[in-house]
Amino acid sequence: MAETTSELERYLRSTPKSKGLWEDAKNYLPGGDSRNSIFWNPYPIFVDHASGCHVVDADGVDRLDFIGTMTTLVLGHSPKPVVKVVREQMEQGMVYNAPNANQTRLAKLLCERIPSFDLVRFTNSGTEATLNTIRAARAVTGKSKIAKVEGGYHGSHDQVSVSVRVDPAKAGERSRPDALAATEGLGEGTLDQVVVMPFNETAAARKILEENKDQLAAVIIEPILGSVGMLPATTEFLAMLREFTRDNGVILIFDEVISYRASLGGAQEYYGITPDMTSLGKIIGGGFSIGAFGGRKDIMDLYDPTVPGGPRVAHAGTFNANPVTMLAGAATLEELTPEVYRKLAEMTERLKAGIFQVGVDLETPVQVTGLGSLFGIHFTGDELVGYRDIAAEDATFRYQVFLGLLNEGILMASNLVGAVSTEIGEAEIDAFTAALRRVLERALTPSA
Numbered sequence: 001m002a003e004t005t006s007e008l009e010r011y012l013r014s015t016p017k018s019k020g021l022w023e024d025a026k027n028y029l030p031g032g033d034s035r036n037s038i039f040w041n042p043y044p045i046f047v048d049h050a051s052g053c054h055v056v057d058a059d060g061v062d063r064l065d066f067i068g069t070m071t072t073l074v075l076g077h078s079p080k081p082v083v084k085v086v087r088e089q090m091e092q093g094m095v096y097n098a099p100n101a102n103q104t105r106l107a108k109l110l111c112e113r114i115p116s117f118d119l120v121r122f123t124n125s126g127t128e129a130t131l132n133t134i135r136a137a138r139a140v141t142g143k144s145k146i147a148k149v150e151g152g153y154h155g156s157h158d159q160v161s162v163s164v165r166v167d168p169a170k171a172g173e174r175s176r177p178d179a180l181a182a183t184e185g186l187g188e189g190t191l192d193q194v195v196v197m198p199f200n201e202t203a204a205a206r207k208i209l210e211e212n213k214d215q216l217a218a219v220i221i222e223p224i225l226g227s228v229g230m231l232p233a234t235t236e237f238l239a240m241l242r243e244f245t246r247d248n249g250v251i252l253i254f255d256e257v258i259s260y261r262a263s264l265g266g267a268q269e270y271y272g273i274t275p276d277m278t279s280l281g282k283i284i285g286g287g288f289s290i291g292a293f294g295g296r297k298d299i300m301d302l303y304d305p306t307v308p309g310g311p312r313v314a315h316a317g318t319f320n321a322n323p324v325t326m327l328a329g330a331a332t333l334e335e336l337t338p339e340v341y342r343k344l345a346e347m348t349e350r351l352k353a354g355i356f357q358v359g360v361d362l363e364t365p366v367q368v369t370g371l372g373s374l375f376g377i378h379f380t381g382d383e384l385v386g387y388r389d390i391a392a393e394d395a396t397f398r399y400q401v402f403l404g405l406l407n408e409g410i411l412m413a414s415n416l417v418g419a420v421s422t423e424i425g426e427a428e429i430d431a432f433t434a435a436l437r438r439v440l441e442r443a444l445t446p447s448a
């Protein structure tokens with residue numbers, strides 16, 4: 001563990017201005033920020049500016065960005081085609097009390113690309129998107145409970161703030177996890193509304209679903225367990241969910257806020273399994289706040305204010321579908337051709353192979369998970385099936401590697417998940433693997 005100390009000392013030495021800014025921020029913001037998911041100990045870097053795949057912190061340290069704001073920035077920071085149209089739009093007004101055609105342009109692109117989208121609606125976050133998929137599922141089925149997997153993250157509203165990053169010691173049996181609150185402050189009865197099942201354990205999950213089938217409105221699932229570790233679902237597991245939900249009048253929701261990076265049509269296209277509803281976010285806003293939910297026409301029609309009697313499901317939001325975000329999203333998706341998706345996946349495969357090779361050379365177990373341009377690094381030889389396997393990894397070692405990578409000029413999420421942008425080429429990938437090699441060499445050297 002002596003090496004953790006030296007990585008920490010190096011981090012502290014190179015980030016004094018970030019530390020000062022963080023100390024100041026703490027006077028006004030609890031913990032110095034508004035986003036706990038990107039906090040790391042002892043304090044995060046404060047970014048001064050960013051461009052392409054480079055992020056420069058307040059101390060002038062330039063790092064390669066291998067996370068792109070939790071997988072959002074697929075074209076890198078401030079891509080020219082997006083900046084140009086957003087500037088022009090801002091001269092024409094930023095938000096109107098009326099719809100605009102930019103929204104239709106983005107909606108059309110999504111409906112053409114996402115197999116499950118007959119119709120779509122926009123929100124300002126993935127959290128609102130998953131909230132709406134669940135609300136629509138309840139409205140259309142007349143049932144209330146939802147099922148989710150242990151370790152699945154679907155945003156921060158009550159219904160999905162259950163069994164996210166739980167302590168396995170407190171979460172019951174692996175094959176029959178208890179529903180545990182992911183935060184204090186949940187409404188009474190929230191936990192009773194959520195059925196929790198193990199990820200990728202088809203038989204065990206099916207048993208739990210069967211037991212609750214008459215009360216279930218929806219099953220919500222990330223096809224790739226994203227922020228928790230970039231662990232793809234097996235086709236068998238998703239096919240079971242599709243069959244069970246179809247047979248039992250339950251709405252299948254794919255939360256593709258992260259997994260939309262798997263292919264042009266999302267993970268649903270990659271797996272060839274079409275859900276009833278899908279939530280999106282992150283990359284479809286071109287760097288601006290966004291969420292989207294869509295699906296079967298008969299479900300989405302619940303939102304239609306033109307039907308007799310008005311919409312059955314309420315949906316408002318001052319900044320929903322604002323013209324700036326819609327244009328940024330459309331400009332981004334228009335850049336993301338099938339060829340670009342193919343190139344992104346190719347680069348990511350190269351990176352994954354490089355990371356794996358470092359483990360082979362240093363004779364230490366390394367697995368690299370992910371799909372498309374998403375990847376997660378795991379230092380274990382054990383099979384990675386679901387959340388419990390990720391939770392069993394050595395957190396201290398992982399923290400040491402994360403700090404080490406920061407010290408070597410590489411930015412990832414603190415749990416070592418990452419995403420490749422179009423700005424990342426072979427030179428950046430080679431820089432990443434060389435940095436990881438140095439970090440692991442230090443970490444694996446027995447302390448004196």
Ligand SMILES: Cc1ncc(COP(=O)(O)O)c(C=O)c1O
Binds near residue numbers: 126127
């Ligand atoms: C799979 C998934 N769903 C929903 C969300 C929530 O999105 P937002 O942070 O935009 O509210 C996230 C955010 O990371 C996510 O990863």
